[in-house]
Amino acid sequence: AAPASGAPSFPIPANVFAETVTEVKHYTDSLFKFRMTRPASFRFRTGEFAMIGLPNAEKPVFRAYSIASPSWDEELEFFSIKVPDGPLTEHLQKIRPGDTVLMRKKPTGTLVLDALLPGKRLYLFSTGTGIAPFAGTIRDPETYEKFDQVILTHTTRTLAELHYGEELVEALRTDEILSEISGGKLLYHGSATREGEHKGERITTLMETGKLFTDLGVPPIDPAEDRAMICGSMAMLKDTAAMCERFGLAEGSNANPGTYVVERAFVD
Numbered sequence: 001a002a003p004a005s006g007a008p009s010f011p012i013p014a015n016v017f018a019e020t021v022t023e024v025k026h027y028t029d030s031l032f033k034f035r036m037t038r039p040a041s042f043r044f045r046t047g048e049f050a051m052i053g054l055p056n057a058e059k060p061v062f063r064a065y066s067i068a069s070p071s072w073d074e075e076l077e078f079f080s081i082k083v084p085d086g087p088l089t090e091h092l093q094k095i096r097p098g099d100t101v102l103m104r105k106k107p108t109g110t111l112v113l114d115a116l117l118p119g120k121r122l123y124l125f126s127t128g129t130g131i132a133p134f135a136g137t138i139r140d141p142e143t144y145e146k147f148d149q150v151i152l153t154h155t156t157r158t159l160a161e162l163h164y165g166e167e168l169v170e171a172l173r174t175d176e177i178l179s180e181i182s183g184g185k186l187l188y189h190g191s192a193t194r195e196g197e198h199k200g201e202r203i204t205t206l207m208e209t210g211k212l213f214t215d216l217g218v219p220p221i222d223p224a225e226d227r228a229m230i231c232g233s234m235a236m237l238k239d240t241a242a243m244c245e246r247f248g249l250a251e252g253s254n255a256n257p258g259t260y261v262v263e264r265a266f267v268d
């Protein structure tokens with residue numbers, strides 16, 4: 001792929017794919033998604049992350065990005081924050097279709113179905129851009145083969161920050177292919193903590209009071225049948241993991257599957 005027109009041209013480093021942006025959508029002043037071509041040889045497990053950069057320097061800056069596509073997707077989707085002076089996002093937020101984005105060849109991560117023991121219900125707890133890996137999980141047929149119910153929670157500061165997730169959930173309910181994949185098994189709980197009807201309702205508060213379960217019409221978390229993945233800020237991970245442990249869940253990893261797994265939402 002050619003560099004963006006007018007941009008200086010630098011050699012593509014070894015172990016890096018150079019891909020072409022196919023779509024960019026801005027949601028708020030600080031959030032956008034982009035999609036790019038997928039290299040034919042690139043394999044990943046739904047929920048993993050990759051290192052992303054731009055061909056704008058001899059030694060490009062790379063940052064970890066959760067892949068927001070399911071593993072079957074022909075393209076790769078990412079959901080990003082825009083940091084005013086962020087060494088990568090300052091430039092990445094200006095990309096347009098046709099531009100080149102770099103991706104290191106090896107993906108990794110713990111928010112994968114393989115790191116969880118079998119169960120009945122899967123909770124996907126996210127705040128902010130932490131929804132990105134779950135955008136892949138909720139579009140992966142394997143998720144619904146392994147679980148009877150899949151519950152996505154997304155908590156953001158403002159209502160506008162919920163739109164990316166709302167759009168996805170809507171597509172899973174109405175799009176012909178996606179609705180067949182989810183088969184009516186997806187439940188969604190979105191809340192903004194600083195405005196609107198759910199003001200003040202952090203996910204940890206909703207779990208502690210039990211309002212989450214009554215809102216969703218499900219029993220409280222039970223380690224015999226419930227599993228969880230958590231993705232958000234360091235503070236959110238710590239507090240939500242502690243809440244999961246209070247319900248009896250135990251942390252797992254790729255090497256030692258458990259009843260919940262965590263990973264921080266990266267770019268900040």
Ligand code: A2P
Nearest residue numbers: 127128155156157193202203204233235236239
């Ligand atoms: P709040 O508005 O009460 O701070 P951030 O942008 O800081 O990552 O926050 C994204 C969302 O995560 C916000 O709704 C925020 O709530 C919530 N949040 C922040 N810290 C925690 C935490 N320790 N536990 C649960 N939710 C949190």
